[in-house]
Every structure is written in C-alpha cells, then in structure tokens.
Amino acid sequence: MLPMTTRVLAIVLAGGEGKRLMPLTADRAKPAVPFGGIYRLIDFVLSNLANGGYLRMVVLTQYKSHSLDRHVSRTWRMSTMLGNYVTPVPAQQRLGPRWFSGSADALFQNLNLIYDEMPEHCIVFGADHIYRMDPGQMVRQHMDSGADVTVAAIRQPLELADQFGVIETDPSGRRISAFREKPTDAVGLPDAPDQVYASMGNYVFRTQAMIDALREDALDPSSKHDLGGNIIPMFVKAGSAEVYDFADNDVPGSSERDRGYWRDVGTLDAYYEAHMDLVSAHPVFNLYNSRWPIYTGHDPLPPAKFVHNDGDRVGRALDSLVSPGVIISGGTACRSILSPGVVLHSHSQVEDSVLMGNVKIGRGAVVRRAIIDKNVVIPDGARIGLDVEYDRSRFAVTREGIVVIGKNEVVEH
Ligand code: ADQ
Structure with a gap:
C-alpha cells in the first residue's frame, strides 16, 4: 500500500x-x-x-x-x-x-x-x-x-x-x-x-x-x-x-x-x-518548538546589535522578539516585535508594538501600542500611541486603540 x-x-x-x-x-x-x-x-x-x-x-x-x-x-x-x-x-x-x-x-x-x-x-x-x-x-x-x-x-x-x-x-x-x-x-x-x-x-x-x-x-x-x-x-x-x-x-x-x-x-x-x-514571558504560542518548526525565508542579514550610545544610553530589549538586522542604538524596546532591519535611535522607546521590516524610530521618539508597517520612518521626538484622538486624525486606529501606520506612509513630526 x-x-x-x-x-x-x-x-x-x-x-x-x-x-x-x-x-x-x-x-x-x-x-x-x-x-x-x-x-x-x-x-x-x-x-x-x-x-x-x-x-x-x-x-x-x-x-x-x-x-x-x-x-x-x-x-x-x-x-x-x-x-x-x-x-x-x-x-x-x-x-x-x-x-x-x-x-x-x-x-x-x-x-x-x-x-x-x-x-x-x-x-x-x-x-x-x-x-x-x-x-x-x-x-x-x-x-x-x-x-x-x-x-x-x-x-x-x-x-x-x-x-x-x-x-x-x-x-x-x-x-x-x-x-x-x-x-x-x-x-x-x-x-x-x-x-x-x-x-x-x-x-x-x-x-x-x-x-x-x-x-x-x-x-x-x-x-x-x-x-x-x-x-x-x-x-x-x-x-x-x-x-x-x-x-x-x-x-x-x-x-x-x-x-x-x-x-x-x-x-x-x-x-x-x-x-x-x-x-509574554511564557509564550502561549511557542515559536521555539524545534520538533514542529515554522519555516520561512528572509534575506541574509547580520545579527541583531545592541549599542551603548551617547555615553549613558544602553540599547536594550525586554520581553521582545528581535530579528536579524535590527540595531538598537541607545533606545529601548519592551514587549515588542522588531522585524528585520528595524533601527531604534538614542532615547527612543518602543512599547507593546509590532514594527515591520526596516522601520526606523528617530531619536527620542516614543511608540506605544502600535503596528507600523514596512519602511516607515518615525521622526525624531515623535509621539505615537500616547494621544489616541490625535493619532486618529492621521492614522488608522482600531477599536481597541491600536495605532496602525501603513507601508511607506510618511509620518510628519
Ligand atoms: P472566511 O475566512 O471568512 O471563513 P473566506 O474569506 O472564504 O472565508 O476565506 C477562506 C480561505 O480561503 C482564506 O484562507 C482565504 O485566503 C481563501 N480564499 C478566499 N477566497 C478565495 C479565492 N477566491 N481564491 C483563493 N483563496 C480564497 C472561513 C470559513 C468559515 C470558517 C473560517 C475560519 O468559510 O466557515 O469558520 O474560515 O477562519
């Protein structure tokens, strides 16, 4: 048979x-x-x-x-x-x-x-x-x-x-x-x-x-x-x-x-x-089960890098997924997903967010509860997800208050 x-x-x-x-x-x-x-x-x-x-x-x-x-x-x-x-x-x-x-x-x-x-x-x-x-x-x-x-x-x-x-x-x-x-x-x-x-x-x-x-x-x-x-x-x-x-x-x-x-x-x-x-600390969906791997393909990129910048700023990520090609240079990511090629500049803070490929977060910018699609550049000092009503006037905002910025969208400061 x-x-x-x-x-x-x-x-x-x-x-x-x-x-x-x-x-x-x-x-x-x-x-x-x-x-x-x-x-x-x-x-x-x-x-x-x-x-x-x-x-x-x-x-x-x-x-x-x-x-x-x-x-x-x-x-x-x-x-x-x-x-x-x-x-x-x-x-x-x-x-x-x-x-x-x-x-x-x-x-x-x-x-x-x-x-x-x-x-x-x-x-x-x-x-x-x-x-x-x-x-x-x-x-x-x-x-x-x-x-x-x-x-x-x-x-x-x-x-x-x-x-x-x-x-x-x-x-x-x-x-x-x-x-x-x-x-x-x-x-x-x-x-x-x-x-x-x-x-x-x-x-x-x-x-x-x-x-x-x-x-x-x-x-x-x-x-x-x-x-x-x-x-x-x-x-x-x-x-x-x-x-x-x-x-x-x-x-x-x-x-x-x-x-x-x-x-x-x-x-x-x-x-x-x-x-x-x-x-979450004990993921409900475990990507690390090597007996039933999830396959994918992406460009060959260098390892993620965490840089101690401006003398006092330690680049770091907590409870986050950090993909190859990411550079966190004196910024902080918390409970976030950073896709390949993402860059966080000094004094920036990203929390509870999903950043897709090549998103750049400018110096001192703060991003909370957001989904940001590919190639978006968040300017220095910008605030996303802190004033949802203001965000609603320029981006999509979901019922639960998540700010969503589309691919290649230009974000004004
Ligand atoms: P929906 O997801 O709403 O409900 P549908 O939009 O038909 O149904 O999508 C089903 C799948 O078919 C998706 O993977 C979609 O990408 C694909 N698809 C839809 N139209 C297609 C097309 N014309 N050609 C090729 N692919 C197409 C379905 C079932 C529900 C069930 C939910 C579970 O109809 O009964 O409960 O999925 O999520």
Missing part, C-alpha cells in the same frame, strides 16, 4: 482579500502579511503541511498576489525529487474573463490540477491562521470514517459566532447535523452555553465527492460559490460530513500551555493580540 501522504494533495486557499486588515493588505494579499518578525501568515499552514509529510501542495492565489507568489516561490521551493512541490497558482480564468467569486469557485477553476494528480483525498486548508496542527491526525480520522468531507473545528466564544462557520453535531459528536456560515443568531453548546463549535476553514475531502459537489455548485446561479456557505452544507444535507475536533490534535513538542492554540487573525486587533501572545 502507498504511504498515506502520497494519496493526498494539499490545496492551500490563499486568495483572501483581507479587507479587515487594511492598511496591512493595501498592496499585499492577506496570507502574505508579515507576522512575528520573520514570518508571513502563510508560513504557518505550509509548515504544518510540510511537517506532517504532505509535500505536494498547490497554493491558490488571487488578489495582490505578487509578494505572496514571490515568497512562496523563493522560500518554499523544494526538491522536486520524489515528486514534491509547493506551487503558487494564479487565478486561471479558465471559464472566461472573470476572477474567482468565492473559495469554491477557486477550487472549481483549478480542477485540472486535481485531474492531473487524481489523489484519493484532498486537504483544503485556509492560509490565514496562527497555529500548529498535525494534519495527518485529521486525515487518518477522515480515511477511517469514510466521510466525504471532514471539517476541523474548535470551540470559540459565542459572541464571535458571526465570524465563523458554526457546527452542530448529532449525539455521536462526530456527524455534522447542521452547518451555518457566520450566523447572527447562534446559540451556545449544551455543555458550554457561552461557546460554539466553529469551523477552522480546514477540510479534508474524498476527491471524487469534492469534484461532484463543485460541479453541481458551479451550475447553481444563486450560489456564492463559497466552501463554508455552499459546499459544506451540501455534504451536511447528504449526511456525509464529519467533524474533526482540533482539541484532539497532538503536535510533537507541544506543551500544556500551547496545545490547541489557534488564532484567526482576520482583524487588526486579533492580529495585534496574536503578536502579544508571542512576547
């Missing part, structure tokens, strides 16, 4: 527009948004698949896919020996001059990729989440149960139900009896009234069943061609959809603290909070 992974093709849906992450998605696709200093969001799903042994992956792209394509082609190029690959696939427009209308349409337009391989099962995973997961454990359950589709699920707070596909199961806890995409009137679980069972947007399909469902959906002019909204409910109606409980997933090297960690970073506040999870 063939090993389990060779009968499976992994398809990563990476075409999301990420409107709620504006301005970070102003000129990049959501899965290409940087995360944790050196990563991009898509690295997490691709690492999970690679660590699980699924080394044939197609990445379906769409909006503003240039930096995503470049990242995937450069970082994830693998040896093609043994037939392994990670291929970014742009919108095909095979069915005429239109882009994909929804995630199911993206799969439908790329059916030729599936016909080329004819795998027995397809893993179809989203690209926008921070988590560790061994996909093999889900695939095994899917194959053993004989379900047409298996949907990964996790408990989430009831008040977030309208952001997720909400799942109800039959008394066995396995068969999905109802699936509603982003309902506004969800009720809590019998054993936890303040929680719902949410789809993680990760599916494993029996290939032929998936093809049949996509074809049927393509003929329906009233469909939005969305996996969560249209395709999964078709399988639920037919009684052939099962749930995989993410709480059962056990990743090598994980601990009590980070087992089951999963964050949908669909909003700026969620994106910010997931970063703060990285810098």
Whole structure:
C-alpha cells in the first residue's frame, strides 16, 4: 500500500482579500502579511503541511498576489525529487474573463490540477491562521470514517459566532447535523452555553465527492460559490460530513500551555493580540518548538546589535522578539516585535508594538501600542500611541486603540 501522504494533495486557499486588515493588505494579499518578525501568515499552514509529510501542495492565489507568489516561490521551493512541490497558482480564468467569486469557485477553476494528480483525498486548508496542527491526525480520522468531507473545528466564544462557520453535531459528536456560515443568531453548546463549535476553514475531502459537489455548485446561479456557505452544507444535507475536533490534535513538542492554540487573525486587533501572545514571558504560542518548526525565508542579514550610545544610553530589549538586522542604538524596546532591519535611535522607546521590516524610530521618539508597517520612518521626538484622538486624525486606529501606520506612509513630526 502507498504511504498515506502520497494519496493526498494539499490545496492551500490563499486568495483572501483581507479587507479587515487594511492598511496591512493595501498592496499585499492577506496570507502574505508579515507576522512575528520573520514570518508571513502563510508560513504557518505550509509548515504544518510540510511537517506532517504532505509535500505536494498547490497554493491558490488571487488578489495582490505578487509578494505572496514571490515568497512562496523563493522560500518554499523544494526538491522536486520524489515528486514534491509547493506551487503558487494564479487565478486561471479558465471559464472566461472573470476572477474567482468565492473559495469554491477557486477550487472549481483549478480542477485540472486535481485531474492531473487524481489523489484519493484532498486537504483544503485556509492560509490565514496562527497555529500548529498535525494534519495527518485529521486525515487518518477522515480515511477511517469514510466521510466525504471532514471539517476541523474548535470551540470559540459565542459572541464571535458571526465570524465563523458554526457546527452542530448529532449525539455521536462526530456527524455534522447542521452547518451555518457566520450566523447572527447562534446559540451556545449544551455543555458550554457561552461557546460554539466553529469551523477552522480546514477540510479534508474524498476527491471524487469534492469534484461532484463543485460541479453541481458551479451550475447553481444563486450560489456564492463559497466552501463554508455552499459546499459544506451540501455534504451536511447528504449526511456525509464529519467533524474533526482540533482539541484532539497532538503536535510533537507541544506543551500544556500551547496545545490547541489557534488564532484567526482576520482583524487588526486579533492580529495585534496574536503578536502579544508571542512576547509574554511564557509564550502561549511557542515559536521555539524545534520538533514542529515554522519555516520561512528572509534575506541574509547580520545579527541583531545592541549599542551603548551617547555615553549613558544602553540599547536594550525586554520581553521582545528581535530579528536579524535590527540595531538598537541607545533606545529601548519592551514587549515588542522588531522585524528585520528595524533601527531604534538614542532615547527612543518602543512599547507593546509590532514594527515591520526596516522601520526606523528617530531619536527620542516614543511608540506605544502600535503596528507600523514596512519602511516607515518615525521622526525624531515623535509621539505615537500616547494621544489616541490625535493619532486618529492621521492614522488608522482600531477599536481597541491600536495605532496602525501603513507601508511607506510618511509620518510628519
Ligand atoms: P472566511 O475566512 O471568512 O471563513 P473566506 O474569506 O472564504 O472565508 O476565506 C477562506 C480561505 O480561503 C482564506 O484562507 C482565504 O485566503 C481563501 N480564499 C478566499 N477566497 C478565495 C479565492 N477566491 N481564491 C483563493 N483563496 C480564497 C472561513 C470559513 C468559515 C470558517 C473560517 C475560519 O468559510 O466557515 O469558520 O474560515 O477562519
């Protein structure tokens, strides 16, 4: 018998527009948004698949896919020996001059990729989440149960139900009896009234069943061609959809603290909070689990440097992630993420913030509770995040009061 992974093709849906992450998605696709200093969001799903042994992956792209394509082609190029690959696939427009209308349409337009391989099962995973997961454990359950589709699920707070596909199961806890995409009137679980069972947007399909469902959906002019909204409910109606409980997933090297960690970073506040999870003294999400590494690629840069400047200013960072190429010259970073090439000049203070590549913080400037995108220069003496009302007049500010400055934005003193 063939090993389990060779009968499976992994398809990563990476075409999301990420409107709620504006301005970070102003000129990049959501899965290409940087995360944790050196990563991009898509690295997490691709690492999970690679660590699980699924080394044939197609990445379906769409909006503003240039930096995503470049990242995937450069970082994830693998040896093609043994037939392994990670291929970014742009919108095909095979069915005429239109882009994909929804995630199911993206799969439908790329059916030729599936016909080329004819795998027995397809893993179809989203690209926008921070988590560790061994996909093999889900695939095994899917194959053993004989379900047409298996949907990964996790408990989430009831008040977030309208952001997720909400799942109800039959008394066995396995068969999905109802699936509603982003309902506004969800009720809590019998054993936890303040929680719902949410789809993680990760599916494993029996290939032929998936093809049949996509074809049927393509003929329906009233469909939005969305996996969560249209395709999964078709399988639920037919009684052939099962749930995989993410709480059962056990990743090598994980601990009590980070087992089951999963964050949908669909909003700026969620994106910010997931970063703060990285810098706590005992990180809730542990980037240092070498038994399940998160892979990425970045330019070769010199080591981070901390400089004692102006005679009395010690450059330092506390409870922070400091990437290669960073120079902290007489400034201080606290509970922050400093991406490659960031520079902090003398007497500057950065607290509870996310600084992306090449951000420069001028002499004496103070930055608090901010997300600052690539290449932004904060002038000497500037104040960011101290007077939120003033900040609101010049930058984006989130509901939780996080100041967000877009890529290449010019900041006046
Ligand atoms: P959403 O994330 O809102 O909900 P969607 O916008 O379709 O659903 O994105 C799902 C994935 O598909 C993302 O990775 C996105 O990048 C990608 N994608 C979207 N449109 C695409 C297209 N046309 N081409 C290629 N890729 C595309 C989904 C599910 C919910 C579930 C949440 C979990 O629909 O049921 O609860 O994910 O976050």
